[in-house]
Amino acid sequence: xxxxxxxxxxxxxxxxxxxxxxxxxxxxxxxxxxxxxxxxxxxxxxxxxxxxxxxxxxxxxxxxxxxxxxxxxxxxxxxxxxxxxxxxxxxxxxxxxxxxxxxxxxxxxxxxxxx
Amino acid sequence: xxxxxxxxxxxxxxxxxxxxxxxxxxxxxxxxxxxxxxxxxxxxxxxxxxxxxxxxxxxxxxxxxxxxxxxxxxxxxxxxxxxxxxxxxxxxxxxxxxxxxxxxxxxxxxxx
Numbered sequence: 205x206x207x208x209x210x211x212x213x214x215x216x217x218x219x220x221x222x223x224x225x226x227x228x229x230x231x232x233x234x235x236x237x238x239x240x241x242x243x244x245x246x247x248x249x250x251x252x253x254x255x256x257x258x259x260x261x262x263x264x265x266x267x268x269x270x271x272x273x274x275x276x277x278x279x280x281x282x283x284x285x286x287x288x289x290x291x292x293x294x295x296x297x298x299x300x301x302x303x304x305x306x307x308x309x310x311x312x313x314x315x316x317x318x319x
Numbered sequence: 320x321x322x323x324x325x326x327x328x329x330x331x332x333x334x335x336x337x338x339x340x341x342x343x344x345x346x347x348x349x350x351x352x353x354x355x356x357x358x359x360x361x362x363x364x365x366x367x368x369x370x371x372x373x374x375x376x377x378x379x380x381x382x383x384x385x386x387x388x389x390x391x392x393x394x395x396x397x398x399x400x401x402x403x404x405x406x407x408x409x410x411x412x413x414x415x416x417x418x419x420x421x422x423x424x425x426x427x428x429x430x431x
Contacts, residue, residue, distance in 0.1 A: 208362070235417065246323075246408050246421030247363065260418055295362050301417075307353060308419065310362030 210296050210311035218319055222284035225314045229277070229298030236273055237308065238281050239295040247295055253279065254301070286318045322346065323422035325409060331428045332399055340394040340425045342409035349411035352385055352392050353419065357406045363421075366407075367394075399429045 209228040217223050229236050234255055239247035250269065252260040255276035264271065268287070273279040283290055293315050297308040326341035342352070350371050355363035369376045369385045369392070376383045382395040396403050406426045410419040 244328075244423065246410075246423050248421070249418060252418060297362070305351060305368070307365030307368055308363075309365065312360070312362050315360075 208296055208298055208309050208311035210294075210314055212314055213312065214315050214317075216317045216319060217286055219288055220285040222282065223286055223316060224280050224282045225294050225296075225316075227279045227281070227296030227311060229279070229296070230309055232300075233298035233309070234276070234301045235299045236279050237297040237299075238271060238279070239297065239310075241293045241295055241313070243292075250281070250294075283316075286316075288318050291316055291318045323409060323411060323420060325407075325422040325425045327425055328423075329426045329428070331430060334399060334401060334429050334431050336399055338396040338399050338403070338427055338429070340407050340409075340427065342392040342394065342422055344390050344411055348387050348390065351412045352383075353410045353412070354381075354383055354392075354394050355408045355410060355421075357408060357424065363408055396427075399427075401429045401431050404428050 211226050236253040238250040240250055241247045249263055251264045251271050253273045256273050269283055271281045293313040295310050295313040297310040299308045300306055322345040324343045332338050353368045354366045356366055357363040367376055367378055367383045369383050380397045384393045406424040408421050408424045410421045412419050
């Protein structure tokens with residue numbers, strides 16, 4: 205099995221430009237998560253989906269960030285416009301519905317650099 | 320909000336020794352505590368999970384303990400090898416929240 209697939213692996217953009225990240229979770233995993241990881245820190249949750257429903261987006265900066273999970277499978281995370289402080293690694297993870305009891309599977313992440 | 324502290328930013332040990340990493344938390348007691356390994360440029364990889372009613376869990380050379388009174392988990396790697404060098408993250412989940420909070424991680428280096 206391919207695992208959680210994310211693209212692109214790296215992205216460099218100028219501030220104020222838009223950017224989008226894509227995630228394909230493990231087949232059959234109902235729950236999908238987007239995390240942001242700053243250098244030297246642990247991942248921080250941005251949004252969690254149960255199937256196609258965003259059930260926890262309390263940490264998502266909604267003025268510039270948006271996400272969608274159409275048909276409850278693939279997901280995209282968008283930033284518009286990007287700011288210098290958005291430079292980080294954006295990680296996607298998936299799990300069965302009760303992921304806390306079974307562990308999450310993470311993708312390799314997208315490293316975003318805003319210049 | 321939950322605060323998670325992992326004992327040190329970096330830990331160096333000699334090959335063959337036992338590495339012990341600490342995870343301390345405040346506020347609510349989690350229903351589950353998980354440990355992950357993260358290599359540079361990669362996403363975290365799930366290693367072990369321990370429930371609040373379990374004291375200890377083992378998997379090959381790995382052992383996790385969970386003390387809800389001390390609000391602490393210890394993660395041990397016995398007979399450590401250079402290939403064990405990585406950053407290790409602990410993560411907590413509240414009952415029913417299905418939302419993991421991660422610590423900042425401890426970077427382990429096993430010296431040959």
